Amino acid sequence: MLRKVSLRRSAYYLASAVFLMVSMIYLGAMIDQAYIGLELAHVNGKWIVAASDPNGAAYKAGVRVGDRILEINHKDPGAYDDVRKWNEAEGSATLKIREPGQSGYRVVKVQRGTVRLESLSEIFLIILGYLFANLGLLTWIRRPLWSPARLFFWLNWCIGLALVLAPVSGRGLILARELEYVTLSFVPVLLTKFFSVFPVERKTRISEYGVRVLISAFIAIVGLTVLQSAGVLDAAAWLTKFVLATVVVGILISLWNLGVLIRSEGRQSEKNQAGIMLLGTVMGFLPFVLLTALPLIFNSQPVENTELSYLFVAAVPITWSYVIVNRYLPDGRRLLRRVCSFFLAAAIASSALTCLIFFTGILKALDLEAFLAVFSLTTLTSLGFEGLRLMITRLFERLGFLTVEQDLDQRVCQLNERLASLQEEDLILEELATSLGVEGVLLIVQNTNGGSIKKAVGRFLAKPDEQTRLERYFQADQGANSGAARLPEDWPAEICIRLAGKDSLAGVFLGHRYSRIKFRGQELPLITMICGQAAQHLVTAQVIRELSQDIRNMAQRSQVYQRKVRRLQGITGSLFKNIEQERKAMARDLHDGPLQSALDLSRWLDELADNFANAKDLGVRKAMAHLREVSRNLNFELRALCSDLRPPSLTDLGLLYSVRILCEEKMESDSFALSLASVGISEGTRLKEEVELVAYRFFQEGITNAMRHTSSGEINLRIELKESVLELVVEDSGKGFDLGRIDDLPLTNEHLGLVSMKERIEGLGGTLHIYSMPLQGTVLKASIPTSGRERKSAV
Numbered sequence: 022m023l024r025k026v027s028l029r030r031s032a033y034y035l036a037s038a039v040f041l042m043v044s045m046i047y048l049g050a051m052i053d054q055a056y057i058g059l060e061l062a063h064v065n066g067k068w069i070v071a072a073s074d075p076n077g078a079a080y081k082a083g084v085r086v087g088d089r090i091l092e093i094n095h096k097d098p099g100a101y102d103d104v105r106k107w108n109e110a111e112g113s114a115t116l117k118i119r120e121p122g123q124s125g126y127r128v129v130k131v132q133r134g135t136v137r138l139e140s141l142s143e144i145f146l147i148i149l150g151y152l153f154a155n156l157g158l159l160t161w162i163r164r165p166l167w168s169p170a171r172l173f174f175w176l177n178w179c180i181g182l183a184l185v186l187a188p189v190s191g192r193g194l195i196l197a198r199e200l201e202y203v204t205l206s207f208v209p210v211l212l213t214k215f216f217s218v219f220p221v222e223r224k225t226r227i228s229e230y231g232v233r234v235l236i237s238a239f240i241a242i243v244g245l246t247v248l249q250s251a252g253v254l255d256a257a258a259w260l261t262k263f264v265l266a267t268v269v270v271g272i273l274i275s276l277w278n279l280g281v282l283i284r285s286e287g288r289q290s291e292k293n294q295a296g297i298m299l300l301g302t303v304m305g306f307l308p309f310v311l312l313t314a315l316p317l318i319f320n321s322q323p324v325e326n327t328e329l330s331y332l333f334v335a336a337v338p339i340t341w342s343y344v345i346v347n348r349y350l351p352d353g354r355r356l357l358r359r360v361c362s363f364f365l366a367a368a369i370a371s372s373a374l375t376c377l378i379f380f381t382g383i384l385k386a387l388d389l390e391a392f393l394a395v396f397s398l399t400t401l402t403s404l405g406f407e408g409l410r411l412m413i414t415r416l417f418e419r420l421g422f423l424t425v426e427q428d429l430d431q432r433v434c435q436l437n438e439r440l441a442s443l444q445e446e447d448l449i450l451e452e453l454a455t456s457l458g459v460e461g462v463l464l465i466v467q468n469t470n471g472g473s474i475k476k477a478v479g480r481f482l483a484k485p486d487e488q489t490r491l492e493r494y495f496q497a498d499q500g501a502n503s504g505a506a507r508l509p510e511d512w513p514a515e516i517c518i519r520l521a522g523k524d525s526l527a528g529v530f531l532g533h534r535y536s537r538i539k540f541r542g543q544e545l546p547l548i549t550m551i552c553g554q555a556a557q558h559l560v561t562a563q564v565i566r567e568l569s570q571d572i573r574n575m576a577q578r579s580q581v582y583q584r585k586v587r588r589l590q591g592i593t594g595s596l597f598k599n600i601e602q603e604r605k606a607m608a609r610d611l612h613d614g615p616l617q618s619a620l621d622l623s624r625w626l627d628e629l630a631d632n633f634a635n636a637k638d639l640g641v642r643k644a645m646a647h648l649r650e651v652s653r654n655l656n657f658e659l660r661a662l663c664s665d666l667r668p669p670s671l672t673d674l675g676l677l678y679s680v681r682i683l684c685e686e687k688m689e690s691d692s693f694a695l696s697l698a699s700v701g702i703s704e705g706t707r708l709k710e711e712v713e714l715v716a717y718r719f720f721q722e723g724i725t726n727a728m729r730h731t732s733s734g735e736i737n738l739r740i741e742l743k744e745s746v747l748e749l750v751v752e753d754s755g756k757g758f759d760l761g762r763i764d765d766l767p768l769t770n771e772h773l774g775l776v777s778m779k780e781r782i783e784g785l786g787g788t789l790h791i792y793s794m795p796l797q798g799t800v801l802k803a804s805i806p807t808s809g810r811e812r813k814s815a816v
Contacts, residue, residue, distance in 0.1 A: 030165070033158070033161055033171075033174055036174075036175075036178055037154070037158050037178075040154050040178060040181065040182055043182065043185075043200075044150065044151075044182070044185045047185070047186065047189040047194060047197060048147065048185070048189070050189075050194055051188065051189050051192055051194065054111075054112065054192040054193075054194065055078045055131045055192070056074075056076065056077050056078060056111070056188075056191055056192055057077050057078055057079045057109070057110050057111050057112075057113060057116075057131065057192075057193075058073060058074030058075075058076060058077015058078065058079055058080055058191070059072070059073055059074075059077065059079045059084065059090075059109060059110040059111075060072035060073075060108060060109055061090060061098065061104055061108050061109065061110060062108065063099070063108075067089055068089065068090040068098040068099070068104070069087065069088070069089055069090070070084060070085065070086050070087060070088045070089075070090065070118075071086065071108075072086060073085055073086055078131050079110070079116065079129065079131075082116075082129040082131075083129070084116065084118055084129060085120075087120075087121050088118045088119065088120050088121065089118065089119045089120075089121075090110065090116060090117070090118055091117040091118065091119055091126055092115075092116070092117035093110055093113045093115075093116060093117075094113050094114055094115055095115065095117075098110070101113070103193045105252050106249060106250055106252060106257070107193075107198060107249070107257045108257050108258070109193065111191065111192050111193025112192065112193035112194075113131060114130065114131055115128055115129065115130050115131070116128065116129040116131075117129075143188040144398075145331035146184050146185070146187050146188055146331065147184070147185055147188065148335075148400070149181075149184045149331060149334055149335060150180075150181040150182065150183075150184035150185035151181065151185070151404075151405065152181070152335060152338055152339075152404060153177040153178075153180045153181035153184065153337075153338045154177060154178055154181030154182070155404065155405065155408040156177060156338040156339065156341075156342040156408075157173055157174040157175075157176070157177025157178055157181070157338070157342075158174060158177075158408070158412070159342065159408055159411060159412075160173055160174065160177075160341075160342045160345050160346055161173070161174040162411070162412070163346045163455070164345060164346065164451070164455070165455075166451050166454060166455070166461075166478050166479050167345075167451060168218070169215065169218055169219040169345060170345055172211065172214065172215050172218065172219075173215060173219075173341065173342075173345055175211060176208070176211040176212060176215050177338060177341075179204045179205075179207055179208050179211060180208050180338075182200070182204045183201055183204040183205040183208065186198075186200055186201040186204070187201060189201075196250075198250075199246050199247075199250050202242060202246045202260070202264050203242070203243055203246060205264055205268065206238065206239045206242040206243070206264050206267055206268075207239050208268060208271065209235045209238075209239075209267045209268055209270060209271025209272075209274075210232060210235045210236055210239055210271070212271040212272070212274075212275050213228055213231045213232050213235060213271055213274045213275060213278075214228075214232055215275075216228075216274075216275040216278045216279060216298075217232075217278060219345070220282065220291045220294040220295050220298070220344070221282065221291045223278070223281075223282065225278065225281070227274060227277060227278070228274065228278060231270070231271075231274040234270075235267060235270065235271060238263070238267045239267070241263075242260070242263060242264055242267070245260055245263070246260065261317065262317060262318045265314045265317055265318055266318055268314065269310055269314055269315070269318070272302070272306050272310065275302060276299065276302060276303065279295045279296075279298055279299040279302070280299065282295040283295050283296055283299065294344050297340055297343070297344050298340055298341060298344055300340065301336045301337055301339065301340025301341065302337060302340075304333055304336045304337075305333050305334045305335070305336040305337035305340075306334065306337065307333075308333050308334075309331075309333075309334060335400075363403075364400075367396060367399050367400050367403060368396060370399055371392060371395045371396035371399045372392065374395050374399065375387065375391055375392050375395045378391075378395070379391075449555050449558055449559050450462045450464060450476055450477070450478040450555070450559070451478050452555075453551070453552070453555045454478050454479050454532075456551075457531065457534075457548065458534050459479070459515075459531050459532045459533065459534055460479050460480045460532035460533055460534070461477065461478055461479025461480040461481040461482065461514075461532040462477065462478050462479060462481070462529065462530070462531060462532065463475075463476075463477045463481040463488060463491055463514065463529070463530040464476045464477070464527065464528070464529050464530075464555075464556060464559060465491075465492060465495050465527065465528045465530075466525055466526070466527045466528075466556065466559070466560055467525060467526050467527075468524055468525045474559070474560070474563055475488070475492070476559065479532060480513065480532055481513070481514075481530070481532065484513070487513040487514075490512075490513070491512075491513070491514055491517075491530045494508075494517070495517070495528040495530075503519045503520060503521045504518070504519060504545075504549060505517070505518045505545040505546075505548060505549045506518075506519070508530075513532060513533075514530040514531060514532050514533075515531055515532065515533045515534075515539070515540065516530070516531045516540060516545070516548070517529070517530050518530075518531070518548070518549050518552045518553075520549075520552070520553050520556055525560065527556045527560075529552040529555070529556060531548070531552075674704065675704060675705070675706065675707050675708075675713065676702075676706075676707075676708060676713040676716055676717060676740070677699055677702055677703065677704050677706065677740060678704045679713075679717055680697060680717065680720050680738065680740065681697060683717075683720060683721065683724070684697055684724075684738065687724055687728070691728060692734065693728055693734050693735070693736060694734055694735050694736070695724065695736045695737075695738060696735075696736070696737050696738065697738045697739075697740070698737075698738070698739045698740070699739075699740045699741070700739075700740070700741040700742070701741055701742035701743060702740055702741070702742040702747075706742065708747065708807055709807070711785065712747065712785065712805055712807055715781050715782060715785060715787075715805065716740075716747060716749055716803075716805065718778065718781065719749050719751070719778055719781075719782070719801070719803050720738060720749065720751060722775070722777075722778050723738075723751030723778075723801045724736060724738075724751065726775070726799075727751060727753035727755060727799070730753070730755040730756050730757075730758075730799070735753070735754065736751065736752070736753050737750070737751075737752040737753075738750065738751055738752075739752075742807070745806055745807055746804055746805070746806055746807065747804070747805045747806075747807050748802070748803070748804050749801075749802070749803040749804075749805070750800065750801065750802050750803075751800070751801040752798070752799075752800045752801075753798050753799055754797075754798040755798055755799060756795065756796060757793040757794050757795050757796055757797050757798050757799050758793055758795065758799070775791065775801075778801075778803075782803050782805060785805055785806065786805075786806050787803060787804050787805035787806060788803070788804050789801070789802070789803045790802045790803075
């Protein structure tokens with residue numbers, strides 16, 4: 022029993038038949054219609070030749086730019102339909118013209134019935150039109166279940182029809198120009214939509230807004246074309262520019278999408294696919310845009326002899342079709358090898374055929390134009406024969422006239438090789454359905470932990486009720502043995518394959534073949550094997566996708582955590598900065614207030630002591646001496662407090678000098694031996710204020726901790742400036758501590774100075790390392806970046 026072709030599939034065959042019928046009708050009519058090639062302009066009540074195409078019959082008859090057209094087919098030019106609509110003289114048989122400066126006129130007659138496709142541009146346009154249409158159909162036949170392949174078919178259908186109608190519309194045939202403008206203006210819409218879903222589906226603002234703008238432009242062009250064709254509007258030249266501008270915009274948006282995909286993060290296979298399509302698009306469309314479209318848009322004369330640019334356009338459908346059909350390939354080396362071998366073979370055959378035609382006397386001379394014509398016809402014949410052979414073979418297979426049993430082993434082996442490079446679930450099932458030639462595939466996987474996977478392509482994707490029926494069958498008979506089982510004839514699937522794994526149970530349902538040819542019994546083991554491979558790859562791809570999603574979630578959480586850490590570091594830095602400002606203000610207030618008062622008190626006490634030096638009362642002299650001692654101690658403590666809050670030497674003399682003074686003061690107050698070593702830095706070297714301040718606080722806190730915990734009485738300090746890094750070291754041989762407790766220091770209120778020191782150094786982008794063991798001393802080592810932080814040296 023033959024399978025009825027669905028409406029969705031018949032639409033593509035019907036569209037291809039319409040394309041063939043329309044193109045043959047117009048091309049047949051074009052052969053009997055001369056190409057005049059005149060563009061007229063109405064100037065001061067006269068019709069003047071504005072442009073004369075060298076390939077046109079009028080130019081060959083001597084009509085040049087500036088000649089006045091008196092009559093067309095014995096009528097006033099303004100009453101001629103093609104002049105009224107498009108300002109052209111196409112379709113005319115006689116022209117009455119008057120040359121500039123002449124009083125007389127002459128009549129030009131156009132011969133009909135002897136016109137051939139002599140223009141290379143027309144031959145190439147027709148070849149390209151059929152190339153686009155045929156490759157779009159063949160690509161859809163190879164990938165009938167994939168939506169980008171279906172969109173690609175309609176895109177190529179519109180481009181092909183517009184290219185075939187281009188030479189026809191130049192001859193004034195009925196509705197030819199209108200159809201050309203409508204189909205050509207819809208191409209940018211499909212082009213932008215296609216590159217927003219392939220090689221990978223990406224929604225960008227440029228694509229979304231671009232589609233909306235191009236759809237609006239398409240609607241406007243359709244309306245303007247109808248008005249122009251009805252004679253209501255007189256803007257033929259402006260309308261042509263509008264159509265070409267939309268095509269250029271669509272090409273630019275497509276190139277932008279491909280370029281962004283290549284530079285973005287993604288799978289290398291998708292980036293390679295985008296690279297191949299970008300190369301083909303640029304190589305094919307760039308000559309057309311530069312040599313033809315842009316000159317017409319900006320009112321400049323198109324470059325002459327641009328017919329060779331149409332050869333490059335052939336790269337566009339070839340590369341597009343190749344990438345869609347072979348999208349699992351990692352690079353384009355196979356494409357380059359096939360294209361080069363095909364065109365080399367066509368060039369060799371064309372050269373031999375051209376010489377043969379020349380020796381037979383058909384060609385009068387061997388030139389480039391003759392070779393290109395033969396080369397184009399040879400290429401078209403080869404592509405057309407290959408496409409026709411493939412279509413007839415597929416048609417016979419689906420009608421049941423041919424069996425596909427003989428190559429099942431080969432296709433299964435090829436599929437097994439391709440499965441290793443496929444990562445997406447839908448692509449795996451689609452490859453399985455395409456290789457086995459079935460209507461659809463349904464895969465159900467259930468894990469022991471309760472998880473499940475259900476994927477479908479083909480007819481099962483569009484019919485949820487069939488999915489439900491097959492899923493119930495799978496659930497009801499899970500205890501059946503693994504392997505393949507045939508289903509009844511009236512079921513939507515022909516074969517159910519059960520696969521039992523260690524932690525999962527899978528079921529693969531294969532739909533009927535298009536020709537309803539049954540799978541043979543000896544084929545079932547091979548089919549079971551490849552379905553098991555596909556199911557395993559699908560489960561692996563699912564696991565990889567889930568892990569990738571977990572990794573992305575972790576990366577997002579890590580970014581959020583890093584932002585919080587940066588905000589916390591900013592808050593901590595601001596807090597430390599405020600603390601230092603408060604300490605600076607407090608030191609200034611102590612220096613200007615209590616310290617000055619204490620110094621003044623000391624001076625008065627010294628003066629009083631001098632006055633009472635000879636006093637007879639011993640008690641008064643003792644009291645004065647005690648007051649002077651208390652005053653000196655107060656002055657010393659106030660000075661030390663000001664120095665601890667904000668050492669003036671750090672602001673005035675720099676880091677190294679301030680650290681030396683700090684060491685001297687510590688050794689004077691306590692019986693410790695402090696040694697300071699410096700490398701790459703002198704007393705005149707100045708760094709940025711916050712760097713010097715953090716370094717000074719590091720030594721201040723490090724020395725205090727070492728004095729508190731060391732027992733040897735020796736502390737070693739080191740300052741080293743290495744290009745853009747300042748390294749600081751404080752080393753003692755004291756009691757040390759357990760580094761395992763360092764994370765708990767803020768919670769136990771121990772060594773809070775180390776915690777504060779670490780946060781200050783990290784706030785400047787530096788690092789703090791602590792090396793310590795119980796009873797083996799402690800080493801504090803800090804590294805602070807100083808790039809761009811140096812100040813003018815102190816005097």
